[in-house]
Amino acid sequence: MAITSVPPGHPSPARAAIGQAVAARLDADPRMQRLPSDAIQAWRCPGFLDDANCDWLVAMIEANRRPSTLLTDKGTNANRTSDSCDMDRHADGVRQIDEYIAASLGIAPANGETMQGQRYAPAQHFRAHHDYFHEGESYWPRMRATGGQRTWTAMIYLNDVEEGGATWFPLGGVRAVPRKGMALIWNNMAVDGSPNTATLHEGMPVVEGVKYIVTKWFREEPWAAARA
Numbered sequence: 001m002a003i004t005s006v007p008p009g010h011p012s013p014a015r016a017a018i019g020q021a022v023a024a025r026l027d028a029d030p031r032m033q034r035l036p037s038d039a040i041q042a043w044r045c046p047g048f049l050d051d052a053n054c055d056w057l058v059a060m061i062e063a064n065r066r067p068s069t070l071l072t073d074k075g076t077n078a079n080r081t082s083d084s085c086d087m088d089r090h091a092d093g094v095r096q097i098d099e100y101i102a103a104s105l106g107i108a109p110a111n112g113e114t115m116q117g118q119r120y121a122p123a124q125h126f127r128a129h130h131d132y133f134h135e136g137e138s139y140w141p142r143m144r145a146t147g148g149q150r151t152w153t154a155m156i157y158l159n160d161v162e163e164g165g166a167t168w169f170p171l172g173g174v175r176a177v178p179r180k181g182m183a184l185i186w187n188n189m190a191v192d193g194s195p196n197t198a199t200l201h202e203g204m205p206v207v208e209g210v211k212y213i214v215t216k217w218f219r220e221e222p223w224a225a226a227r228a
């Protein structure tokens, strides 16, 4: 996930096929709005999750949050200053939301990593990064063996933020402003199935208020921890 100058990975027909199938499904879903970009495939979906489920997830994040960690050879936690928590995928409520997100993308729930909750207080942010794994970094063999690349990301904003906290793709030309219940969904791969460097994105600093989100990262294959 660190930003390096070496190519982050290679083309992959399997990932290209996943990208095509999910994009076609989202384009056919009247709830989804494709975001204009030549460089990345991204959709927003206002009202994806209802208020009661958003409030329930916020309460879970409040109960379980701890300072965020990052998977990288170079980064430090200064890159991600929010609090995070893993949502228990087996818990009643989380499982249904997991399945709802997976069904919306048309990806098997088993390919989804554990849903992550995040809370950003004023000035907290998630600096520019890619969600895919850099295949040159030391963690890659371990990731390849446990589900492979992160292909798609689905994020849900759980509240309205007074000011700040937008998700910005500076190379993709996309900026999403948090709205309670809105989903932001994007393909981390390019059309040829290689990691798309233009998916670089950041969670901009919250200026006023608190920002809550949940993120689902989907692997190209079933995620090892979910196979058990």
Ligand SMILES: O=C(O)CCC(=O)C(=O)O
Residues within 6 Å of the ligand: 126, 131, 155, 165, 166, 167, 168, 201, 202, 203, 204, 213, 215
């Ligand atoms: O907080 C945001 O808007 C971005 C979060 C993000 O990039 C992630 O969870 O991977």
Ligand SMILES: [Fe+2]
Residues within 6 Å of the ligand: 129, 130, 131, 201
């Ligand atoms: Fe991200």
